[in-house]
Amino acid sequence: xxxxxxxxxxxxxxxxxxxxxxxxxxxxxxxxxxxxxxxxxxxxxxxxxxxxxxxxxxxxxxxxxxxxxxxxxxxxxxxxxxxxxxxxxxxxxxxxxxxxxxxxxxxxxxxxxxxxxxxxxxxxxxxxxxxxxxxxxxxxxxxxxxxxxxxxxxxxxxxxxxxxxxxxxxxxxxxxxxxxxxxxxxxxxxxxxxxxxxxxxxxxxxxxxxxxxxxxxxxxxxxxxxxxxxxxxxxxxxxxxxxxxxxxxxxxxxxxxxxxxxxxxxxxxxxxxxxxxxxxxxxxxxxxxxxxxxxxxxxxxxxxxxxxxxxxxxxxxxxxxxxxxxxxxxxxxxxxxxxxxxxxxxxxxxxxxxxxxxxxxxxxxxxxxxxxxxxxxxxxxxxxxxxxxxxxxxxxxxxxxxxxxxxxxxxxxxxxxxxxxxxxxxxxxxxxxxxxxxxxxxxxxxxxxxxxxxxxxxxxxxxxxxxxxxxxxxxxxx
Amino acid sequence: xxxxxxxxxxxxxxxxxxxxxxxxxxxxxxxxxxxxxxxxxxxxxxxxxxxxxxxxxxxxxxxxxxxxxxxxxxxxxxxxxxxxxxxxxxxxxxxxxxxxxxxxxxxxxxxxxxxxxxxxxxxxxxxxxxxxxxxxxxxxxxxxxxxxxxxxxxxxxxxxxxxxxxxxxxxxxxxxxxxxxxxxxxxxxxxxxxxxxxxxxxxxxxxxxxxxxxxxxxxxxxxxxxxxxxxxxxxxxxxxxxxxxxxxxxxxxxxxxxxxxxxxxxxxxxxxxxxxxxxxxxxxxxxxxxxxxxxxxxxxxxxxxxxxxxxxxxxxxxxxxxxxxxxxxxxxxxxxxxxx
Numbered sequence: 001x002x003x004x005x006x007x008x009x010x011x012x013x014x015x016x017x018x019x020x021x022x023x024x025x026x027x028x029x030x031x032x033x034x035x036x037x038x039x040x041x042x043x044x045x046x047x048x049x050x051x052x053x054x055x056x057x058x059x060x061x062x063x064x065x066x067x068x069x070x071x072x073x074x075x076x077x078x079x080x081x082x083x084x085x086x087x088x089x090x091x092x093x094x095x096x097x098x099x100x101x102x103x104x105x106x107x108x109x110x111x112x113x114x115x116x117x118x119x120x121x122x123x124x125x126x127x128x129x130x131x132x133x134x135x136x137x138x139x140x141x142x143x144x145x146x147x148x149x150x151x152x153x154x155x156x157x158x159x160x161x162x163x164x165x166x167x168x169x170x171x172x173x174x175x176x177x178x179x180x181x182x183x184x185x186x187x188x189x190x191x192x193x194x195x196x197x198x199x200x201x202x203x204x205x206x207x208x209x210x211x212x213x214x215x216x217x218x219x220x221x222x223x224x225x226x227x228x229x230x231x232x233x234x235x236x237x238x239x240x241x242x243x244x245x246x247x248x249x250x251x252x253x254x255x256x257x258x259x260x261x262x263x264x265x266x267x268x269x270x271x272x273x274x275x276x277x278x279x280x281x282x283x284x285x286x287x288x289x290x291x292x293x294x295x296x297x298x299x300x301x302x303x304x305x306x307x308x309x310x311x312x313x314x315x316x317x318x319x320x321x322x323x324x325x326x327x328x329x330x331x332x333x334x335x336x337x338x339x340x341x342x343x344x345x346x347x348x349x350x351x352x353x354x355x356x357x358x359x360x361x362x363x364x365x366x367x368x369x370x371x372x373x374x375x376x377x378x379x380x381x382x383x384x385x386x387x388x389x390x391x392x393x394x395x396x397x398x399x400x401x402x403x404x405x406x407x408x409x410x411x412x413x414x415x416x417x418x419x420x421x422x423x424x425x426x427x428x429x430x431x432x433x434x435x436x437x438x439x440x441x442x443x444x445x446x447x448x449x450x451x452x453x454x455x456x457x458x459x460x461x462x463x464x465x466x467x468x469x470x471x472x473x474x475x476x477x478x
Numbered sequence: 479x480x481x482x483x484x485x486x487x488x489x490x491x492x493x494x495x496x497x498x499x500x501x502x503x504x505x506x507x508x509x510x511x512x513x514x515x516x517x518x519x520x521x522x523x524x525x526x527x528x529x530x531x532x533x534x535x536x537x538x539x540x541x542x543x544x545x546x547x548x549x550x551x552x553x554x555x556x557x558x559x560x561x562x563x564x565x566x567x568x569x570x571x572x573x574x575x576x577x578x579x580x581x582x583x584x585x586x587x588x589x590x591x592x593x594x595x596x597x598x599x600x601x602x603x604x605x606x607x608x609x610x611x612x613x614x615x616x617x618x619x620x621x622x623x624x625x626x627x628x629x630x631x632x633x634x635x636x637x638x639x640x641x642x643x644x645x646x647x648x649x650x651x652x653x654x655x656x657x658x659x660x661x662x663x664x665x666x667x668x669x670x671x672x673x674x675x676x677x678x679x680x681x682x683x684x685x686x687x688x689x690x691x692x693x694x695x696x697x698x699x700x701x702x703x704x705x706x707x708x709x710x711x712x713x714x715x716x717x718x719x720x721x722x723x724x725x726x727x728x729x730x731x732x733x734x735x736x737x738x739x740x741x742x743x744x745x746x747x748x749x750x751x752x753x754x755x756x757x758x759x760x761x762x763x764x765x766x767x768x769x770x771x772x773x774x775x776x777x778x779x780x781x782x783x784x785x786x787x788x789x790x791x792x793x794x795x796x797x798x799x800x801x802x803x804x805x806x807x808x809x810x811x812x813x814x815x816x817x818x
Contacts, residue, residue, distance in 0.1 A: 009640070011639055011640070012639055012640060013636060013639050013641045016639075199488070199489075217639075221638070452495070456499055459499065459503070460503060462635075462638070463507075463634065463635050464503070464507055464511060464634060466634075466635070466638030467638065468519060468620060468637050470620075470640055470644045470646060472646075
């Protein structure tokens with residue numbers, strides 16, 4: 001099993017052995033020992049990427065555990081604020097060093113850095129060191145622990161007294177490396193509750209994971225090489241092909257991340273833990289506001305609760321509100337990584353949101369159905385165009401893709417295998433069927449024979465038509 | 479029925495249904511889609527299935543077998559020359575960049591009722607860090623997944639689950655640079671290595687004239703030779719492990735095994751880098767002879783060709799030979815096979 005160098009990816013044989021082993025042991029163990037099993041499994045899961053990464057998660061755990069305990073016992077407001085400040089400095093400091101410091105380091109290939117390639121060799125070596133040691137999922141667990149400290153500060157939750165159980169809240173393996181970003185008040189009580197074996201939970205978990213694997217392996221992994229071809233050489237292709245590549249990335253990232261989230265939810269549910277929904281068919285949104293209620297919900301609600309509302313929310317002057325909106329969207333863009341492209345992507349969404357809100361009072365009278373359909377098409381197109389900045393390696397690269405989208409520059413074509421077309425049709429039908437209903441509930445509507453035919457069809461797609469190129473989950477890099 | 483028994487029964491029915499589904503899927507896949515997948519993702523198993531029923535000998539090689547030059551009078555591959563010269567039928571399995579790790583699963587799939595002998599090329603460069611940590615290795619390993627002796631659908635699914643050495647190019651590059659930086663060379667009284675790592679050896683100034691101008695063409699070539707041959711074999715080398723396994727599989731299948739140590743351009747290695755590099759090449763070849771001399775027939779061609787025989791000698795050290803070079807290698811193989 002290749003677990004020491006690559007981590008326990010959900011879509012790996014190692015994970016498919018690891019998860020049942022943990023689940024069986026979990027239900028065999030008495031409740032009071034289960035946290036030890038889950039903590040051990042979570043650290044093993046995270047350490048499988050690189051054992052050194054565990055030091056950061058331990059640091060974050062110990063710092064926020066201690067600060068939360070002090071926040072609970074200290075009464076002075078200034079002292080409590082100082083403690084929150086310390087938590088922010090430590091958590092965001094670690095995030096800055098590992099994710100954003102490289103923006104300020106020389107633009108050299110970290111692979112070949114040596115004393116001759118940069119003016120200040122230590123900067124080059126530092127870049128090399130950081131490049132090879134970005135801990136997976138650091139943004140996710142950092143935000144999860146930060147939300148805990150802020151919730152304790154605002155006395156929304158009581159601090160956890162048990163260090164081991166708090167460590168489990170920070171590192172719970174199904175959602176550790178790419179979310180959903182859970183809140184302490186939601187996850188911790190579930191971890192503390194004695195979970196009994198529930199057949200229905202397993203049935204739901206199986207359905208979530210099955211569709212999650214379908215999304216990742218059949219849609220994302222099949223689209224990835226086609227999208228890569230277009231983004232590697234946008235000037236080789238016609239506008240139509242670049243449009244295909246652009247939309248292809250929109251579906252790739254959705255299938256990749258929504259697939260991961262469903263597998264995470266399924267894995268947690270096998271342990272009796274219900275994680276929050278992270279996606280609700282976002283490409284059927286009829287406005288940008290609705291899109292952000294359906295896309296990466298755990299992050300957008302995090303920013304709403306811990307940034308937008310502290311900045312004043314909607315109860316302030318219009319211009320201040322507009323600035324707050326732009327700050328939230330730009331910061332959420334930057335959360336994804338140290339590249340100006342993410343800033344621009346966030347700013348585009350912020351701008352679109354503001355325009356949408358400004359135009360709302362002017363909206364002409366159009367039948368509701370027509371407005372919904374036209375709105376969905378418009379939002380779909382705008383969101384797909386914004387993804388160009390998210391996918392591109394640099395601002396220049398994004399401009400090159402957009403320029404090829406407007407004016408055909410080449411005549412090369414993409415070879416789309418027949419099975420990719422078939423799985424895409426299956427995906428589209430499944431998404432339409434799931435509008436406002438989660439996949440497990442949708443599958444549960446059918447009688448057993450029909451349901452098993454659907455299972456068999458999805459299993460066939462996974463077994464025979466999965467993509468074979470090696471593309472890790474996109475959000476792992478964040 | 480008690481609740482627990484009911485759950486066990488329901489779960490059991492579902493498990494059996496999944497197993498039946500898997501068997502049916504495998505049968506459908508094997509009969510209708512497998513060959514297409516093999517053609518795209520594991521072409522050499524497809525070839526092996528085509529040639530092994532009509533072959534007495536299978537020749538496993540990489541681009542050294544089939545690469546030709548425009549000036550060649552004959553474009554015959556080494557294995558084709560051998561096939562023409564002996565009464566036994568020689569089937570060819572060759573693919574650019576293949577190495578022992580790729581040949582091994584294919585050899586496991588050989589049907590010994592037809593095939594009696596196996597010739598496997600030993601390309602010295604494939605033992606180097608440059609090849610072991612090649613950024614493109616993941617795609618080869620994916621093909622190797624398709625070559626495993628398992629139900630075809632299992633191999634397809636495992637390939638989709640990346641159940642092979644699927645490290646990406648960045649990670650392999652990092653490992654390569656680590657090896658070039660920290661793997662040290664051990665000399666003796668007459669051959670001392672200072673600097674003693676590939677990285678430092680490459681960083682040494684070379685081919686500078688009296689004006690301080692560097693002949694970059696020669697310098698780059700010299701560094702290529704250092705990266706290709708500046709290492710020392712031991713039993714931890716992954717290629718050695720693969721060759722060990724090949725020996726074992728051939729023993730089990732009672733196949734006569736021939737290892738063909740391909741010629742390397744030792745003349746240019748000496749000219750560009752020096753005696754120390756040729757000493758390393760000889761030391762490594764001797765190590766291979768000692769390890770495999772008793773388990774297989776070794777056809778050692780390491781010094782058999784002059785520098786003029788190498789097609790790419792001005793670009794890169796590579797085992798691509800002109801027509802006369804391929805013929806010379808083939809004649810040595812023929813000699814070993816026929817005992818002449």
